[in-house]
Amino acid sequence: MDKKDFYYDLPEELIAQVPLEKRDGSRLMYLPGDTTVNRHEHFPFIKSLLKEGDCLVLNDSRVIPARLIGTKEGLEHPVEFLLLKRHNVTDWETLVRPGRRLRPGAHVVFIPGVLEADVLEVLEGGNRLVRFQFDGVWEEVLSQAGQVPLPPYIHEKLEDPERYQTVYSVYEGSAAAPTAGLHFTQELLDELEKQGVRIVYVTLHVGLGTFRPVKEEDILQHDMHSEFFILNQTACDTLNEARIRGNKIVSCGTTSCRVLESAPLKDRLIQPFQGETDIFIYPGYKFKVVDDLITNFHLPESTLIMLVSALAGRERILEAYQEAVRERYRFFSFGDAMYIKGNPESYIGLHQGLIY
16 A cells, blocks of 8 residues: 555645634535435534434643753754653653754753753664753653644644643643544533533643654555554443443544553453553554544545545545635644544444443
8 A cells, every 4th residue: 555545635724723702613525324425514523423322532632842942062952852751850751953953962051050961872763862951840840841832834823722631621631632532622511511422531642752653665664653552441341331321422623542452451351551551553444443533634645644544534534625625625633624434344343233
């Protein structure tokens, strides 16, 4: 399966640079499973797509101020660190710029006497293992020194950093937002709960690997990034109840989808788990848990467009993207959304018609 099979042409002006004034004011393209005719709605239309007893699964991870700007003695220009993965209290895997000037032994100062760092080693792929020295509580120091990182395709300044957080974000750890959830307001979530929709929270800390391009022409040769997730017993109980009743499990975002499809199963029941997932979902994958997906529009030839193609069918997705371009939808993190009803051919059959 070739990378070029997932290419589409996107005019640059359709890449959303700033969020809309109202979170739920975005457009929503609905891809039904029983027809090739897509519907063009606005985001609150999802209330008509979710029924009493259905589960809406949200990723409650919160973006940390993972972008640090500092100085290194002997360098005229600032250096930049992007925190990727925490190893322990002081050590982080970090993306650094300029890499050629930040070799092992390099010392970087962000706030003198408050936050400084030493480069320990160069890791596989070019990232650095960095040891920080800080005065005070790490979270408070990072909040003082760091900035919320934005995706590389966003060039406008974000006036309110909270607009790159979901309204339900709790657990800090992500380097990028689970952007499908940015469309939800608390009022919309309250309305869904009033109509009997079960809200389920999972945690997956999104890494910058989500933006890493697929370089190999044969996508099966792609080295998928790994991300930490938590699926607790409460979430599993609610999800399993929905499966037994025959209700839908709707994933908000590809990150929630990665959690659900990484979940261990025992006697057809979802089991709690905490750890890393490097699951790579592409056409031919058979979904075990997720029925439908709420998602944004993704980059051409990315692992994320491969994931949605696995759920709805590659040709169907590419046709929908071409339609979105014609209809002038807004793309990527601050853009519009899709509700994808899964293609029955994409299911392994464990989540529907269960008999206990």
